[in-house]
Amino acid sequence: MFSPSLYATTLSEFFYKPISLAAPPAPHLVALNIPLAQTLGLDVDWLHSPAGITSLCQGRLPTDHIEAPHTNPVASVYAGHQFGHFVPSLGDGRAALIADCQDQNGTMMELQIKGSGPTPFSRGGDGKNTLGPALREYIVSEAMHALNIPTTRALAVLTTGEVIERDNGPVPGAMIIRAARSHIRVGSFQYAAAHGGLERVRELADFTIQRLFPHLAKEVGPARYRAFFMAVIKKQAALIAQWMEVGFIHGVMNTDNCALSGETLDYGPCAFMDRFDPMKHFSFIDKEGRYAYGRQPSLALWNLSRLAECLFPLFDEDEHRAIEQAQEALHEFDHLFHHQWLSGFRRKLGLEKQDEHDIRLLEHLLETMHTGQADFTNTFRMLSSAPVALEGQYDVLRDLFPANKGHFDLCRTELLHRLTLEERSPEARQKAMQATNPRIIPRNHQVEATLSHALKGDYQPFHMLHEALKSPFTEAEDALAAPPLPEEEVRYTFCGT
Numbered sequence: 001m002f003s004p005s006l007y008a009t010t011l012s013e014f015f016y017k018p019i020s021l022a023a024p025p026a027p028h029l030v031a032l033n034i035p036l037a038q039t040l041g042l043d044v045d046w047l048h049s050p051a052g053i054t055s056l057c058q059g060r061l062p063t064d065h066i067e068a069p070h071t072n073p074v075a076s077v078y079a080g081h082q083f084g085h086f087v088p089s090l091g092d093g094r095a096a097l098i099a100d101c102q103d104q105n106g107t108m109m110e111l112q113i114k115g116s117g118p119t120p121f122s123r124g125g126d127g128k129n130t131l132g133p134a135l136r137e138y139i140v141s142e143a144m145h146a147l148n149i150p151t152t153r154a155l156a157v158l159t160t161g162e163v164i165e166r167d168n169g170p171v172p173g174a175m176i177i178r179a180a181r182s183h184i185r186v187g188s189f190q191y192a193a194a195h196g197g198l199e200r201v202r203e204l205a206d207f208t209i210q211r212l213f214p215h216l217a218k219e220v221g222p223a224r225y226r227a228f229f230m231a232v233i234k235k236q237a238a239l240i241a242q243w244m245e246v247g248f249i250h251g252v253m254n255t256d257n258c259a260l261s262g263e264t265l266d267y268g269p270c271a272f273m274d275r276f277d278p279m280k281h282f283s284f285i286d287k288e289g290r291y292a293y294g295r296q297p298s299l300a301l302w303n304l305s306r307l308a309e310c311l312f313p314l315f316d317e318d319e320h321r322a323i324e325q326a327q328e329a330l331h332e333f334d335h336l337f338h339h340q341w342l343s344g345f346r347r348k349l350g351l352e353k354q355d356e357h358d359i360r361l362l363e364h365l366l367e368t369m370h371t372g373q374a375d376f377t378n379t380f381r382m383l384s385s386a387p388v389a390l391e392g393q394y395d396v397l398r399d400l401f402p403a404n405k406g407h408f409d410l411c412r413t414e415l416l417h418r419l420t421l422e423e424r425s426p427e428a429r430q431k432a433m434q435a436t437n438p439r440i441i442p443r444n445h446q447v448e449a450t451l452s453h454a455l456k457g458d459y460q461p462f463h464m465l466h467e468a469l470k471s472p473f474t475e476a477e478d479a480l481a482a483p484p485l486p487e488e489e490v491r492y493t494f495c496g497t
Contacts, residue, residue: 002061002099004100005074005097005098006207006211007182007184007207008097010207011207012203014192014196014200015076015188015191015200015204016075016076016097017075017077018072018073019074019096019119021058021059021073021096021113021116022058024160025161027054027159027161028053028158028159029053029156030131030135030157030159030174030454030459031157031459031466032044032047032156033153033155036179037156040109040155041102041103043062046062053158056113056156056177057116057158059073059098059113059116073096073116075095075096075119075120075121076091076097077090077091077092077121077191078091078188078190078191079190079191079194079255079256080185080186080187080256081190081255081256081303081306082254082256083254084290088190088194088195089121089191089195090121090191091121092119093119093123093127094114094115094116094118094119094126094127095112095114095119096113097112097183098111098177107181108181108211109181110182111155111177111178112183113175113176114175114177114178115129115134115173115174115176116175128173129173129174129176130172130173131172131173131174131451131454131455132171132451132454133268134176135454137267138176139442139447139465140447141264141267142470143441143469143472146469146472147438147441149246150235150239150242150261152178152179152263152265153178153179153180154176154177154178155177156176157175157176158174159172159173160172160173160175161173171455180261180265182261182263183265184204184211184212184260184261185255185256185258185259185260186256186260186303187254187256187258188260189205189310190310192204192310193309201310202225202314209224212261213227213228213231216228216231222315222316226329230329230332232260233329233332233333233336234336236300236304237333238340240296240300241297242340244293244297244341245344246438247293247376247441248271248272249271249273249280249282249291249296250266250270250296251283251286251291252268252270252283252286252291253291253296255307269283269493270493271490272377272441272442272443273376274376274444274484275373275375276366276370276375276376276379277370278293279292279293279295280292280293282490282492301333301334308327308330311326312325342358342359345362346358346362347432348380348436348437349361349380349383349415350383350422350429350430351418351419352422352423355418358418361414361418365411365415368401368404368408368411369401371404372400372402372405372407373401373402374400379397380433381434381437382396382400383433384433384434384437385434434473438472438473439472439473439481440472440476440481441469441472443484444484444493445490446465447465448490449461450462465480468480
């Protein structure tokens, strides 16, 4: 059942502005996530109808889906550190919350529409979205969901019938409707602290606990907020470890893109690595590699430190003790992340037993992948496809390290020695590894190719790639698993604003 946004009906208007969404001139549905729509209780036939499409673009749902009178969509306000520089007032410049809903599992979700036009927080922008970024978010966020990584979900993409001017020329206008457990971010608390003081921070913290961590509701006083902060730290440590396990690079880990729900938020200049490189980054505006693959854990901790600056006055009446408690909680991040990371990469190598030397083995393998210019995804999938001791597979594996085959030989010897500690059969280990190491990911060159076709009106490649990415752990066509040829490689991605 749908209901007005609790964000808008529970929090004070300090945190948002009601807005009206004008119907676009000629909306057209180009992608609908039917399984998600059904999970959310939406009528798929209605969504396909002209009336449904027009209503959805304006943030309206059928009246028989709404528990209470309809409320206007709202644009939420937040601040943020963008590439390390604090911007005290940002907000949804082209997005609006339109409703809450409860999925079939009983989880409360928010629906948000992005690309709906200017809001009070557009900062001179047009508030529009364009087709390429909308389809990129749809395909990559749904691929992340299929990889079992917490993420916002894409419900639909619609073209608007408008032509939008961007730096690369005129492009089709589009909207994306997405679902998330919450869009509250570190930047939301930064805005509350900067403009509203401690009582606004407390108001937002209480709402976030109610929304995302209801098990903490029984806590009272400062312990409630310390437990809340620790819960957020745990979610972030787990999320970043999962990113690292699949070679995902978010691209713009600003505090306004760090969701307290532990979901991956904002798919602008994101990408998956091909060749393993700890300093790989794709974002065109990230000139210094601030948000490179290997720096993501430290940047997550940096973002959490900014959250601590907002929350610590709630931890204790004594400022000195409150700061100490915030620091103690932040010190747990490294331990939590390391545990999640090591456990994840053990699973990727099929290591069920724990050995104190595993970290050295994993670091050596990753270093060899880097110097050998090995494809991240294909290396782990090939290790899953057959026991590494088989000579026929060994030659194929060795070819994945074109720049450093000799070092791979040493890694293979170390791995075979480590496997002598395992008690599972090779067949059981292989099956477990194949359920962990994806065969296919949304490789950047494939995504860009599908977007190029879509911009010309041909959506078939987009739908084919999206369908394949729904089953990332099963065998797939070699073309979808292949890394890019040199002429296909995409070096930079853009946020699409």
